[in-house]
Amino acid sequence: MMRILHSLPRTHKLLLLPVATMVTVLGAQKVFTTFEDVQRDRQTLDTVLVPLDADASPGLPALSTKQDAVSDALAKANRALDATRGHVPISALTASEVVDIDFIDAARANSAESAALTAASSPADQEAVEVARLDEGAQHMAVVVGTIAAGMLELDDGMVADATSYEDVSEDELALFDEGPIVLDQEIVATEPFVPQWQTYSVQSGDTFAIMAQEHLEMGYSEVMALLDSLPEPRLLTHWRVGDHFEYQLDEQGDLLALRMMKNARDGYLVERQDDAFEVATIERAGEATQRLFAGTISGSFARSAKATGLTSAEVAELSSVLEKKLDFRRDTRRGDRFQVLVESDIIDGESLDPRVLAVAYEGARMNLTVVRNPDNNRFYTPEGASLDPAFNRYPFEGRYRLSSHFNPNRHHPVTGRISPHKGTDFAMPIGSNVLAPADGRVEKVGNHPAAGRYIVIRHDNGYKTRYLHLSRPMVSNGERVTMGERIALSGNTGRSTGPHLHYEVLVNNTQVNAMKVSLPDNQSLQGDRLVAFQRQAKPMLAALQSGQTGSVVASTEQPAADDDEG
Known part of the structure; x- marks a missing residue:
């Protein structure tokens, strides 16, 4: 019904407003009953004969009602239709009764034509009521009115009038539009472009890449060999362990588009098919720089005590290389000596990578030492700017010999x-x-x-x-x-x-x-602006050592290590 309403010309929609109000509230029994009679008598839709009583006045037959609002709506509808027949001046209508002027002119022309036809007819024909020829827009409107009334209004006896189509459609015409049932999901999929998705393959016991690639990636043996030859480290695919995994993409035909494999959480390779060859690019993931503070007490060897704090083997090795310039781990360390280490590393997927010792504080019976990394040259200095790599004199004596x-x-x-x-x-x-x-x-x-x-x-x-x-x-x-x-x-x-x-x-x-020609380091201690810049950068690291707190993650343990004399 809404489709029919939307199809009306704008001017006829305006005319339909007062009429639709009357029809919706009371119904237009006279209109749709007459229209149904016309259909039963197989008359054409071009001409509709509406029988009127001998003493009928212009307008729609009055219908009984007990509500004043309904009477007002009906009166407005009658006045609008009377205006279309010329019985009421247009200027006499209110704003809600305004109708399209072109439609009124067409209605008047049709009324004049009907009067001339009646005058020329035989007496038998003159017994018929006035014939109103409706133009196409008016006919469309009348049918809509009848359809609304038939489908929505109750008759006097409480029955609902039957709704009907007003235009036949042949089977041939239906066949032109018969495309079968529409399945929405299929229609959406059909219109969406193909987007390759990353899939993950986990290595199972007994897997080999050559067989897996032929069975799952639609690759021939020669393609497998070409892919392996293109990799800088083919061992990533030829030396598998159960649980290893890699990611891949397939095209619409199921052929390999791309392959992604990681050596570790940070580094890996991306292989992409380009025509008949494979191109390889390196992958380097950026991690989140995180600082961790470790604190421990010497009990046995320094290395064992440092590892007991939670430091990794790589972190212990770097710490030892920093301290060994000043500290003899066999002779200078004593049980009970305390140390703190501030370490920064990149965290990727929960894994700590590329650890960097930032600062160390050692409090011992034979030596106290605090050093901080200078980010400008990655060398370590005391808080006063003295370098762990001091100057080197050319001659091992004073005077001249x-x-x-x-x-x-x-x-x-x-x-x-x-x-x-x-x-x-x-x-x-x-x-x-x-x-x-x-x-x-x-x-x-x-x-x-x-x-x-x-x-x-x-x-x-x-x-x-x-x-x-x-x-x-x-x-x-x-x-x-x-x-x-x-x-x-x-x-x-x-x-x-x-x-x-x-x-x-x-x-x-x-x-x-040659001791007289070898390049020897100059005084590495910081001075002037370099010292000021270093001390400004070292301040938060020294504060972390003293307070036990860093800007991100803090891990501090003081577990005693096994007592041994290993270096």
């Missing part, structure tokens, strides 16, 4: 005359002259050798080693910590020596180099 023999890999031996490389630098020094440590470090060896005489080996904080031969008296012992400028020995003439002198060697990566 003659260089009696240079570093020379092709030197001739002074006694035999044969090629005998000289891998150190000799300084002619009186016996008993002071020998000083050129940089901070730890004594690695104090010994005596038939050729070298009494000697000392020191490992320095920057990784270099120094050796001192032909000494008269060592002033340090094995494992002792030394600082730059500290007296470590007295020069002499022990071992195979042609005269009093100091044989001095510098070793880089355990290989002797």
Whole structure:
């Protein structure tokens, strides 16, 4: 019914408003009864004959009602229809009774035509009532009125009038639109574009990638080999373990579009099909930087005690490499020493990756040490800006002494005359002259050798080693910590020596180099603006060490480790 109402021309909808009000409330028994009679008599729809009483006045037959509101609605409808026949001036209508002017003109023309036809008819025909020829829009409106009345209004006896279609449709016409039942889900799927979805495959016992790819990814053997050849690390697919998994995408035909596999939570590879080849891109996931604070007490070895706090093996290794420049774990640590470590790492899927030691505080019986990482160069400094990698003096003594023999890999031996490389630098020094440590470090060896005489080996904080031969008296012992400028020995003439002198060697990566030409670190301590910037960045890390709280996650344990002497 709504479809019929929407199909009406705008002007006829306006005319229908007062009429529809009357029909909805009372019904138009006269109208739809006459219309049904016309249909039963198989008259055409072009002309509708409405029988009127001899004393009928223009307008619709009055219907009995007991309500004033209904009477008003009916009166308005009658006046609107009378205006269409010319019996009431248009100017006499109220705003609610206004009708389309074009429709009124057409109605008047039809009324004149009907009057002329009646005058020319025979007396028998004149017994029929006035014939009203409706134009197409008016006919459409009249049928709608009848349909509304038939479907919605009750008759006097309480029965509901039958609704009906007013235009026949042939089977041939129906066949043109017969597309079968419409299934909404199927219609939606049919119109949506195909979007490949990521699927996950978990490795089962006995799986091989070659067989799996042929059965699940619609790949031929040659394609499988080409894919493996394109991977930088084919072991990710050829050396499977049960529980490993990877993700893949298929196209509409079920062929492989893309393959995604991860080595760990951060790194992996994305393989995409491009025409007949495979292109590989690396995947690197960004994690959330998280700080964690660990606190522990020395009980046994430092490594075991550090791991008891919850630090991973990688974190313990980095912590040890930081502290070993100043701390001898075998000699300087004592049971009961306390330490705190601030570690930052990237958290991805609950896994800690790329741990970085930010700050360390060690409180011990023999040493107190606090160091903080400088983010500008990733080196560690004390809160005052002193570096763990101090400067390195070129000469291991004060004053000036003659260089009696240079570093020379092709030197001739002074006694035999044969090629005998000289891998150190000799300084002619009186016996008993002071020998000083050129940089901070730890004594690695104090010994005596038939050729070298009494000697000392020191490992320095920057990784270099120094050796001192032909000494008269060592002033340090094995494992002792030394600082730059500290007296470590007295020069002499022990071992195979042609005269009093100091044989001095510098070793880089355990290989002797020319001590007079090797690149040595300058003073690494921070000064000026660099020191101010470092202390500003170190402030929150030092506060975390002191308070036991960080900006994100804090993990603190103090579980005693097993008592052992492992380093």
